[in-house]
Amino acid sequence: MESSHPTWQIFIGKGRKGKSYAAGEPIFREGTEIEHFYLLLEGQARLSKSMDISDPKAGSVLLWIAQPGEVLGLSSHFQGLESHPLTANASSKDCKVVSIRIECFQSILDGHAHYRSLIIRNLTKRLNFAELRAKGFTGLRSSFKLCSTLLFLTNELGIQRPQSTLPSPKSVHCFLKDLSELTGISSRYLRKLLSELEDSNLIQVLKDRIRILDWDGLNALQSQGGM
Amino acid sequence: MKKPPPSIPGCNECTNRDNLFCTLSSEEKEFLSEGKGQNFFRKGQTIFYEGNHPHGLYCVYQGKIKLYKMGDNGKEQIVRLVGTGDLLGYRSLLSNESYRATATVLEDSYLCLLSKRKFTELLDTNSKLSRKVIEKLSQDLRRSEQSLIDLTQKTVRERIAEALLLLKAKFGVEEDGKTLAVILSRREIGDFVGISTETTIRALSSLNKEGLIELGGKQIRLIDVPQLARVANIYD
Numbered sequence: 004m005e006s007s008h009p010t011w012q013i014f015i016g017k018g019r020k021g022k023s024y025a026a027g028e029p030i031f032r033e034g035t036e037i038e039h040f041y042l043l044l045e046g047q048a049r050l051s052k053s054m055d056i057s058d059p060k061a062g063s064v065l066l067w068i069a070q071p072g073e074v075l076g077l078s079s080h081f082q083g084l085e086s087h088p089l090t091a092n093a094s095s096k097d098c099k100v101v102s103i104r105i106e107c108f109q110s111i112l113d114g115h116a117h118y119r120s121l122i123i124r125n126l127t128k129r130l131n132f133a134e135l136r137a138k139g140f141t142g143l144r145s146s147f148k149l150c151s152t153l154l155f156l157t158n159e160l161g162i163q164r165p166q167s168t169l170p171s172p173k174s175v176h177c178f179l180k181d182l183s184e185l186t187g188i189s190s191r192y193l194r195k196l197l198s199e200l201e202d203s204n205l206i207q208v209l210k211d212r213i214r215i216l217d218w219d220g221l222n223a224l225q226s227q228g229g230m
Numbered sequence: 231m232k233k234p235p236p237s238i239p240g241c242n243e244c245t246n247r248d249n250l251f252c253t254l255s256s257e258e259k260e261f262l263s264e265g266k267g268q269n270f271f272r273k274g275q276t277i278f279y280e281g282n283h284p285h286g287l288y289c290v291y292q293g294k295i296k297l298y299k300m301g302d303n304g305k306e307q308i309v310r311l312v313g314t315g316d317l318l319g320y321r322s323l324l325s326n327e328s329y330r331a332t333a334t335v336l337e338d339s340y341l342c343l344l345s346k347r348k349f350t351e352l353l354d355t356n357s358k359l360s361r362k363v364i365e366k367l368s369q370d371l372r373r374s375e376q377s378l379i380d381l382t383q384k385t386v387r388e389r390i391a392e393a394l395l396l397l398k399a400k401f402g403v404e405e406d407g408k409t410l411a412v413i414l415s416r417r418e419i420g421d422f423v424g425i426s427t428e429t430t431i432r433a434l435s436s437l438n439k440e441g442l443i444e445l446g447g448k449q450i451r452l453i454d455v456p457q458l459a460r461v462a463n464i465y466d
Binding site: 064066077078079113122126130131136 | 299307309321324325330331353354355357360361363364365367368369370371372374375377378379381383424
């Protein structure tokens with residue numbers, strides 16, 4: 004992974020240094036004022052909504068796992084909100100973020116069509132995923148939810164491995180806990196389903212990522228509605 | 231049977247307000263308007279199917295449309311309702327992907343089909359328009375993520391009450407100030423909320439008995455909106 008994200012070099016080159024966050028550390032909290040946008044340079048960040056903001060033990064709903072190159076806090080500002088409706092936490096130990104003042108970011112956006120289209124593409128991705136999950140939550144089989152989620156995450160956020168032999172396998176950084184929350188499948192049942200997919204040589208489960216070994220096979224399984 | 235109007239006006243003469251294109255200059259509107267398609271769809275007609283590739287951008291001059299995905303169990307999941315002044319299929323066009331949902335007309339509708347090339351050209355040159363698109367995506371995202379949270383947290387009763395208030399906000403009410411200005415079957419309301427038709431009927435009938443709404447065939451009158459908001463757990 005690059006040490007600084009190349010697509011947003013304009014923000015990184017002006018002496019700004021990214022701040023590193025430990026896994027689980029908040030980048031911003033729900034309910035706090037939106038003063039900056041946060042460009043994710045390295046690692047991943049979890050965006051979640053608490054069940055009850057006044058009760059830290061109430062738990063939260065995981066909505067999105069942001070990847071390098073994404074700008075956090077931006078959609079809330081463009082919704083006209085003054086405070087963050089979600090919490091962003093570093094989800095991996097190598098999480099590095101640079102904060103950018105809203106006015107500065109907006110002036111860059113106004114002057115560069117390229118950055119505007121990047122933002123539009125990222126928002127579209129996240130929106131498509133929210134709708135995919137909304138569909139998955141309404142009575143479809145767990146294996147279908149899992150296949151759809153894996154395909155989506157790998158397709159949209161996955162990393163192409165150019166050094167691999169053809170066809171290039173793709174993989175996605177995703178912890179089982181996150182995958183469980185994203186799909187709404189219990190951790191125990193998720194392990195069982197993943198192991199079935201592994202036995203069928205469709206995927207390979209690694210420590211912090213899942214590698215897709217047979218894209219077409221997984222796609223076909225999803226089209227059939229799961230296992 | 232209602233007949234289509236002789237023609238839909240050009241973008242400069244369009245009376246729809248709060249549209250994405252309202253920020254465009256007269257010249258830009260003229261540019262967008264040139265050669266646009268004008269389409270009339272009857273109730274029940276499908277405008278495009280999930281998986282089709284977008285060839286342009288639909289703008290609703292007048293009408294009501296549902297966007298839905300089909301589950302493997304054959305059940306529709308309505309992902310969005312679209313009305314007068316809204317855009318249709320803009321996300322697929324922006325991401326250069328095929329449509330992720332099917333669009334079917336709920337009431338006779340008049341739509342413009344704008345050129346993809348002209349739209350993307352305007353996005354590149356007009357930062358105000360891009361900003362409007364970002365705002366729209368952000369609002370759609372908030373709605374989608376909120377419905378996702380609702381699916382995991384809210385009861386059926388809360389979700390039905392919320393859906394009725396959303397329909398009121400989206401399509402408004404008739405002249406009596408109470409009847410929803412959109413007609414959806416019980417199945418469609420269930421598909422919108424993500425519950426079965428039977429459960430939808432029971433929840434509506436319970437709200438009816440409590441005097442919060444009145445049911446007259448497919449028409450729904452919202453009698454006590456503040457109480458519905460309390461049931462839906464919506465607070466300002």
